[in-house]
Amino acid sequence: MxxxxxxxIPLLGSLLVAILPKSQVARFRWIALAATLADLVLxxxxxxGFDQSLAGYQLLEQADWITLPLGNLGIASIDYLVGVDGIxxxxxxxxxxxxxxxxxSSWTMIxxxxxxxxxxxxxxxxxxxxxxxxxxxxFFLFFEFMLLPMYFLIGLWGGPRREYASxxxxxxxLLGSLLxxxVMIGLYLSVMDPVSTALAxxxxxxxxxVSDEVIRIMQAHLQQGQLxxxxxxxxxxxxxxxxxxxxxxxxxxxPAAEPIVFGLPARMLAFWAIFxxxxxxxxIVPLHTWLPDAHVEAPTPVSVVLAGVxxxxxxxxxxxxxxxxxxxxxxxxxxSLAALGTLSIVYGGLNALAQNDVKKMIAYSSVSHMGFVLLxxxxxxxEGINGAIYQMVSHGVLSSxxxxxxxxxxxRTHDRxxxxxxxxxxxxxxxxxxxxxxxxxxxxxxxxxGFVGELFTLMGSFQSAWLxxxxxxxATTGILLAAAYFLWTLQRxxxxxxxxxxxxxxxxxxxxxxxxLLLVPLGIxxxxxxxxPNLVFNLSSATVAQWLTKFAVx
Numbered sequence: 282m283x284x285x286x287x288x289x290i291p292l293l294g295s296l297l298v299a300i301l302p303k304s305q306v307a308r309f310r311w312i313a314l315a316a317t318l319a320d321l322v323l324x325x326x327x328x329x330g331f332d333q334s335l336a337g338y339q340l341l342e343q344a345d346w347i348t349l350p351l352g353n354l355g356i357a358s359i360d361y362l363v364g365v366d367g368i369x370x371x372x373x374x375x376x377x378x379x380x381x382x383x384x385x386s387s388w389t390m391i392x393x394x395x396x397x398x399x400x401x402x403x404x405x406x407x408x409x410x411x412x413x414x415x416x417x418x419x420f421f422l423f424f425e426f427m428l429l430p431m432y433f434l435i436g437l438w439g440g441p442r443r444e445y446a447s448x449x450x451x452x453x454x455l456l457g458s459l460l461x462x463x464v465m466i467g468l469y470l471s472v473m474d475p476v477s478t479a480l481a482x483x484x485x486x487x488x489x490x491v492s493d494e495v496i497r498i499m500q501a502h503l504q505q506g507q508l509x510x511x512x513x514x515x516x517x518x519x520x521x522x523x524x525x526x527x528x529x530x531x532x533x534x535x536p537a538a539e540p541i542v543f544g545l546p547a548r549m550l551a552f553w554a555i556f557x558x559x560x561x562x563x564x565i566v567p568l569h570t571w572l573p574d575a576h577v578e579a580p581t582p583v584s585v586v587l588a589g590v591x592x593x594x595x596x597x598x599x600x601x602x603x604x605x606x607x608x609x610x611x612x613x614x615x616x617s618l619a620a621l622g623t624l625s626i627v628y629g630g631l632n633a634l635a636q637n638d639v640k641k642m643i644a645y646s647s648v649s650h651m652g653f654v655l656l657x658x659x660x661x662x663x664e665g666i667n668g669a670i671y672q673m674v675s676h677g678v679l680s681s682x683x684x685x686x687x688x689x690x691x692x693r694t695h696d697r698x699x700x701x702x703x704x705x706x707x708x709x710x711x712x713x714x715x716x717x718x719x720x721x722x723x724x725x726x727x728x729x730x731g732f733v734g735e736l737f738t739l740m741g742s743f744q745s746a747w748l749x750x751x752x753x754x755x756a757t758t759g760i761l762l763a764a765a766y767f768l769w770t771l772q773r774x775x776x777x778x779x780x781x782x783x784x785x786x787x788x789x790x791x792x793x794x795x796x797x798l799l800l801v802p803l804g805i806x807x808x809x810x811x812x813x814p815n816l817v818f819n820l821s822s823a824t825v826a827q828w829l830t831k832f833a834v835x
Contacts, residue, residue: 295402324377336827338364367824379589446578457561471532474516552610563595581688615747625652630762657738665741672734704779730810
């Protein structure tokens with residue numbers, strides 16, 4: 282029950298905070314901390330118990346949720362199904378770490394604490410649900426429920442333009458959700474659950490008696506039209522959605538389907554629709570404009586969670602859903618998708634270089650770094666995809682650290698402008714040291730995690746049979762741009778004689794014990810992951826190897 286506990290402990294914590302009277306306000310922080318720490322412990326237990334030599338799903342939990350006979354349309358089946366593999370487990374551990382950091386950075390919140398911590402824990406549970414759900418319907422529920430707490434966390438506790446930023450975030454993500462919903466319905470109507478159908482048709486009487494041979498027999502009967510339509514069980518199970526043998530012969534999204542919609546084959550149109558849905562979340566240029574506004578207006582803890590975890594759901598969706606369900610689309614449009622990733626790398630870097638607001642600079646750097654994720658996935662190579670997974674973990678750690686750093690000066694002066702400070706090294710030497718660690722890690726200095734992720738995605742794209750070499754050459758300019766905007770910011774804010782635009786310079790004190798407790802572990806993680814990248818690669822490599830073999834796109 283480890284995976285269910287990862288989901289429901291934060292949800293129960295959210296409910297507990299919601300029902301406690303306001304007179305218990307002092308307990309809200311501790312409930313949130315206890316719930317997220319429990320998740321962190323469970324995530325490390327799952328990591329320790331994960332068999333790294335196996336490529337399939339582990340720690341599976343499955344229970345029948347909704348079963349509804351639909352006559353000649355077959356039988357509707359929705360399960361509570363959760364599990365982890367080498368793609369999802371690194372992101373589960375990352376989420377557990379970032380959510381604890383988010384609670385720690387929320388310690389200074391003073392307004393509407395009951396609502397704040399209830400929404401924060403609700404967000405924690407839904408994030409875990411997204412990475413653990415293996416039923417597409419269940420995944421979609423968690424994906425949608427994330428919108429609500431994030432909308433309110435930005436809209437109620439954000440900056441002066443918080444209403445605009447929260448509505449823009451909500452509308453962009455809702456548009457992506459609607460595209461995903463349409464494709465999800467099409468996939469559901471196109472796919473059979475071979476195990477449940479075998480039970481419904483009387484081929485087997487015990488679900489434990491299922492074997493690969495039984496599944497192959499059911500798939501052969503399906504393709505030959507030998508199954509009673511009323512006994513075919515449709516499913517949202519991602520394991521079956523990713524297997525072309527389970528598609529109904531005349532289904533709209535069958536791999537060999539011929540319908541043309543808006544000049545594209547139906548499957549290719551569905552591929553682009555679901556790709557856009559997750560590209561908004563990553564985000565990819567030109568669907569990125571909600572991100573800088575959301576980061577600038579969001580309070581520091583929400584920015585930490587948004588950059589550290591929520592963006593990764595887009596990259597995870599690429600691997601778990603988009604490329605898994607539509608490998609033909611991923612191969613067909615590999616060059617176009619890699620070009621979009623390269624555009625995000627360069628465009629995000631150029632915009633980051635032009636910013637005077639620290640948070641907006643970090644936001645655009647996230648756009649650039651997430652471009653490497655798309656480039657790695659589009660390469661369809663083991664190096665590129667492992668690098669994309671590693672890049673998501675690395676960026677989750679470093680971006681959380683960067684937004685905490687931006688929050689330090691903002692908490693003291695309520696000013697994030699780069700040109701408002703000079704020579705901060707003198708009054709804030711510890712802060713300067715940790716900022717340098719975060720900046721050098723993010724720009725890809727060897728020894729830090731940022732270097733490994735970018736190296737492997739570029740290696741994968743360079744040797745990919747699907748991509749032209751010039752895309753890799755252009756993408757490498759993103760590293761140069763990152764060095765430019767991070768080092769220029771470091772020079773302008775921290776070096777030279779001390780000066781501040783604010784008269785009350787006495788407020789520019791060095792890090793507090795709480796701030797060091799949050800920043801130092803993240804800095805250590807960035808260094809440890811950079812020196813020992815197998816902490817991630819050992820988890821993902823077997824799953825990625827199977828992923829490439831199964832879909833025959835390597």
